[in-house]
Amino acid sequence: xxxxxxxxxxxxxxxxxxxxxxxxxxxxxxxxxxxxxxxxxxxxxxxxxxxxxxxxxxxxxxxxxxxxxxxxxxxxxxxxxxxxxxxxxxxxxxxxxxxxxxxxxxxxxxxxxxxxxxxxxxxxxxxxxxxxxxxxxxxxxxxxxxxxxxxxxxxxxxxxxxxxxxxxxxxxxxxxxxxxxxxxxxxxxxxxxxxxxxxxxxxxxxxxxxxxxxxxxxxxxxxxxxxxxxxxxxxxxxxxxxxxxxxxxxxxxxxxxxx
Numbered sequence: 001x002x003x004x005x006x007x008x009x010x011x012x013x014x015x016x017x018x019x020x021x022x023x024x025x026x027x028x029x030x031x032x033x034x035x036x037x038x039x040x041x042x043x044x045x046x047x048x049x050x051x052x053x054x055x056x057x058x059x060x061x062x063x064x065x066x067x068x069x070x071x072x073x074x075x076x077x078x079x080x081x082x083x084x085x086x087x088x089x090x091x092x093x094x095x096x097x098x099x100x101x102x103x104x105x106x107x108x109x110x111x112x113x114x115x116x117x118x119x120x121x122x123x124x125x126x127x128x129x130x131x132x133x134x135x136x137x138x139x140x141x142x143x144x145x146x147x148x149x150x151x152x153x154x155x156x157x158x159x160x161x162x163x164x165x166x167x168x169x170x171x172x173x174x175x176x177x178x179x180x181x182x183x184x185x186x187x188x189x190x191x192x193x194x195x196x197x198x199x200x201x202x203x204x205x206x207x208x209x210x211x212x213x214x215x216x217x218x219x220x221x222x223x224x225x226x227x228x229x230x231x232x233x234x235x236x237x238x239x240x241x242x243x244x245x246x247x248x249x250x251x252x253x254x255x256x257x258x259x
Contacts, residue, residue, distance in 0.1 A: 002050070004076055006030040006117075008058060008067065008109070009083030011038035014132055014186060017206035018080050021214065023049040030074065032056050032067055032083070058083045058109040059101040067109075071116035075124065079117045081110035081160075082132040090149040099152055106156035111163065118167075118176065125175040128217055129167075133160040135184045135225060138237065157182075161223065165238075168222045177220075181213045184227045 005022045009015035010031035019031050019042065028050040033039050039053040054070065057063040071079060085105050087098040110131050121127030137157035139146060164180035171178060187203040204227055212226030223234055 003027045003078070004030070004074060005078040005080065006032065006067075006071060006074070006076055006113075007080040007082060008032040008113070009132075010042070011035045013082075014183070014206045014209050015080065015082040016042070017210045018082060018130075018213075021207070021210050022078070023051075027077065028052075030054060030070060030076075032058075059085070059104045064104070064109050064112050068112045068116040071113050072120065075120060076117050076127060078128045078130065079113060080130045080132065081113055082130075083109060084132065086150070086153055088148040088150045088153060091151045094152060102152050102156060106153075107159050110160060114163075114167070118171070121176045122171070122174050127175070128177045128179070129164075130213055130217070131160045131164050131178075131180045132213075133157040133164075133180050133182050135182050135227070137161045137180075137182060165222055177217055179213065179217055179222060179224055181209065181216070182223060182225045183209045183212075 003026060005018075005027045007015050007019045007022070007029065010019045010029075011033035015031075015033070019029055023029060023046050029046075030052045031039055031042060032054045034055065034057050036053070036055045039055065043051040043053055054067060056066045058067065083105055085098075085102055087094060087102050091099075114129055114131070117127070117129065121129075134157050136150065136154045137160065139154055140158065161180050161182070164178050168178040183204055185203045186209055187205055209226050213224055216224035223238075225231075225234060228234060
C-alpha cells in the first residue's frame with residue numbers, strides 16, 4: 001500500500017521542503033495551500049509522484065472543513081500541519097481580523113485536521129502527525145526587551161506544543177506518532193511577508209528543518225528542536241512543567257493567605 005502524506009502550507013518554505021522530501025521518499029501527496037498556481041507548478045514538477053492539489057484557505061471555516069474532510073476520508077500515513085501566518089505586533093495593535101486569522105491557521109486548523117486524521121490512523125495502527133510550531137513557543141517568560149512583540153503568535157505555538165505532547169500520551173501504543181517541530185529562524189519567505197528584513201540573521205534552511213523532523217520521528221522525539229544541541233535543556237523545561245503540575249495542592253498557598 002502506498003504511503004500518503006497531506007501537507008498544509010505546501011507552496012513555500014518548510015511545507016514545500018516537506019513535500020519535496022516526502023515525494024523523494026516515495027509518498028503520494030495531497031498538498032494544500034492558497035496559491036493555486038504554485039500548487040499546480042509543484043505537481044507539474046513532480047510527474048513521478050501522485051500529487052493531489054487542494055486550494056484551501058485555512059483561515060476560514062470552509063477551508064478547514066474542506067481539508068478536515070479529506071483527512072478523515074483518506075488513509076493518511078502522515079499529516080504535516082505546517083500552514084502559518086505571523087502578524088508580529090503587540091496585542092493592542094493587532095487588528096481583530098489578523099488575530100482571528102492567526103488563531104484559525106495555527107490553532108483551529110491543526111486541531112481540527114489532527115482530530116479528523118487521528119481516528120483512521122489509530123484504526124490502521126500506524127501514522128505520524130507533525131505540527132510545525134517554533135522555538136517562540138518557549139519565549140513566554142521573556143521580558144519586554146524581546147522583540148518583535150508577538151503575544152498571540154507565541155501563544156498559538158505554545159498551544160501546538162502542549163497539544164502535541166498530550167496527544168502523544170493519549171496515542172501511546174497505538175502505532176501513531178505525534179511530533180511538534182520547533183525550529184528557530186528559518187530561511188523562508190515567512191518573515192519577508194511580515195515586512196521584516198532577516199537577511200543578516202543566521203538562519204537554518206527549510207531542508208534542514210525537515211531532516212530534523214523526519215529523523216526526530218525515527219528517534220521517537222515528541223518535541224523536535226532542530227537547532228538545540230543540548231536536549232537536556234528541553235528535558236529540564238518539561239521536568240519543571242511536571243514538577244509545577246504535581247506541586248499543586250487543594251490548600252491555598254501560604255503567599256496568598258492573610259497575615
